[in-house]
Amino acid sequence: MALTASSTTTITTLLISILFLPKFYSSELDSHTSIAKADVDLLEFPLNLEFFEAEFFLYGALGYGLDKVAPNLTQGGPTPIGAKKANLDPFTKDVIEQFAYQEVGHLRAIQKVVKGFPRPLLDLSKESFAKVVDAAVGKKLSPPFDPYYSGVHYLLASYLIPYVGLTGYVGTIPKLQAPTSRRLVAGLLGVESGQDAVIRAYLYEHAHEVVKPYGITVAQFSNYFSDLRNKLGHEGVKDEGLWVRKSEGAEGKIKGNALAGDADSVAYDRTAEEILRVVYGSGDEHKPGGFYPKGGNGNIARSHLH
Numbered sequence: 001m002a003l004t005a006s007s008t009t010t011i012t013t014l015l016i017s018i019l020f021l022p023k024f025y026s027s028e029l030d031s032h033t034s035i036a037k038a039d040v041d042l043l044e045f046p047l048n049l050e051f052f053e054a055e056f057f058l059y060g061a062l063g064y065g066l067d068k069v070a071p072n073l074t075q076g077g078p079t080p081i082g083a084k085k086a087n088l089d090p091f092t093k094d095v096i097e098q099f100a101y102q103e104v105g106h107l108r109a110i111q112k113v114v115k116g117f118p119r120p121l122l123d124l125s126k127e128s129f130a131k132v133v134d135a136a137v138g139k140k141l142s143p144p145f146d147p148y149y150s151g152v153h154y155l156l157a158s159y160l161i162p163y164v165g166l167t168g169y170v171g172t173i174p175k176l177q178a179p180t181s182r183r184l185v186a187g188l189l190g191v192e193s194g195q196d197a198v199i200r201a202y203l204y205e206h207a208h209e210v211v212k213p214y215g216i217t218v219a220q221f222s223n224y225f226s227d228l229r230n231k232l233g234h235e236g237v238k239d240e241g242l243w244v245r246k247s248e249g250a251e252g253k254i255k256g257n258a259l260a261g262d263a264d265s266v267a268y269d270r271t272a273e274e275i276l277r278v279v280y281g282s283g284d285e286h287k288p289g290g291f292y293p294k295g296g297n298g299n300i301a302r303s304h305l306h
Contacts, residue, residue, distance in 0.1 A: 057103055063085030080123070083122075106188055173189070250265050
């Protein structure tokens, strides 16, 4: 069929448009995949917490970690310090083992989209957790808190991290440009939220149980941990324990708080900097420590260490 003057003009216009597409579709694409470069750092940063969760859950349930289960995902990063198998009842072990393999999947999913970075050095020793718990409670517990001692101890320790990652994903999604990036993070957020809900539901069921030998209930521990994270984050209330004042509960009508949320029961959000302040235990994204003795990896975390 012969081309008319109108169709020729249309084709010419399309060719010119392709030649001069915005940078987003050319130089602004990451060479590893087809997402915007602006998204890369935001997608890589969560690996810091995903490594933590994968190692803590794997060791807790199985007694070994990524070096045995999926060594390729570590990208040569150092083996965690002090992680070990926890003394878990069969039900809790089953759930934690599920979480562990889910976290392996999360690491793989992220590294399929972006290059990622080596596993950072993690201190998962009982001494590391004891320091955090002492800081939360406001005194030195005797004997020191040991996350590997029992199922309740382990789930209280598990309360410390997955929720932080959840709020980070909530804060990240609005900043992402590419649909592929948003889909990935939304999917990760869905499962992380589920893990947090399972942990909170178990702890909520045992809220009044006194954790021996400290004379502190499970609910009180959760409130101490949440208060500490709020304090370290320096951005107001973004964390809530299992029990709150009635005025702070859902619709201001209930004290029970199986799931944390704002005045409209919407999940709280955190920036990468807030997360670093919390997981370093220093309240300062420039001062590594706590579970990350040498700081996190990736451009965002490392940029605060120089």
